[in-house]
Amino acid sequence: MNHTLIRPRPLQPGATIGIFTPSSPANVWYREKYMHGVRALEVLGFRVVEGSLTARTCEQGYRSGTPEERAAEFMELIENPSVDCMMATIGGMNSSSLIPFLDFDTIRAHPKIITGYSDVTSLHLAILAHSGLSTFYGPALVPSFGEWPAPLAETVESFLAATQRHVSGRRRIVPPERWSNHLRDARTDAWRNEERIFQENPGFRTLNPGCVEAPLIVANLNTLLTAAGTAYFPDVAGAILLIEEMNAPYSLEERSLRHLSLLGVFDRIAGLIIGKPELPEPQGAPFTLDDLVLEVVGRRPYPIVSNFDCSHTHPMLTLAQMTTIALEANGGYDVGVVVGEPMVAM
Secondary structure (H helix, E strand, O other): OOOOOEOOOOOOOOOEEEEEOOOOOHHHHOHHHHHHHHHHHHHOOOEEEEOHHHHOOOOEOOEOOOHHHHHHHHHHHHHOOOOOEEEEOOOOOOHHHHHHHOOHHHHHHOOOEEEEOHHHHHHHHHHHHHHOEOOEEOOOHHHHHOOOOOOOHHHHHHHHHHHHHOOOOOEEOOOOOEEEOOOOOOOOOHHHHOOOOOEEOOOOEEEEOEEEEEEEEEEEHHHHHHOOOOOOOOOOOOOEEEEEOOEEEHHHHHHHHHHHHHOOHHHHOOEEEEEOOOEEEOOOOOOOHHHHHHHHHOOOOOOEEEEEOOOOOEOOOOEEOOOEEEEEEOOOOOEEEEEOOOOOOO
């Protein structure tokens, strides 16, 4: 990281949330679900402002616009004094294309809450590296606030706790009582006609016991690896790394985890958290994903925890980049996670 870490101001009731579309044009593809998400934010008392590209419902096939147009939308919201928080429409595959066209000094001069996940990892890491701003690995508009019939209470609670209420002291992260990886197709009416299927959540699982208190870096695994060799690949030394994935065929997971291992990441971190994958696929393997993690990472002197709910599954917990986390993995599902400092500036 090239700058001293800074945190944005807390999200006030009635604040304005600006919507940007850095990759996939979900506001066009899933128009009804997108508008439902906008209304959900308004029901929560927020004012919603669409970025210029998003408001024009632009689409270039797999992306919302040229890299320059997408970056311009992002910077317009950064420089708009009425916008307090910026939320991605969804992820995609190409948020990294914005990076050469962003003004990181201006982003640092106008620190705002920025939230999104998955492919938005590229922006989280680049902003952290070049602006020193702590962003939020948390909900995006369409998948999270577009949830039918309303955003999950646990997702909303965690988002508001992280961005609005945690201005002092320590905060315990509690596993949701339920979770779901039920994929309700937003290209049809299934997203609102199918009742979401939930499973009982056993909690966070210890893969290797230990206790550590360290800053947290959160990333989508696939997107993190696309940053390898760039100036914005995170300095993971002494950090707790939280990685999560959407599509997780075991063959790809082995390759991705091995890539991190060969980069020396697992030798430098102070703790490892694995998020629940939305679509795990054993591909006939006679072992679990947890077994595969331990096979690649090996036994380490630091805690390793899986089954975490900051991922593509629902509900989603929100966590700020580089916030200090106390991680206590005592065995089985006896795992304590405490955020040890405010996620927003006091």
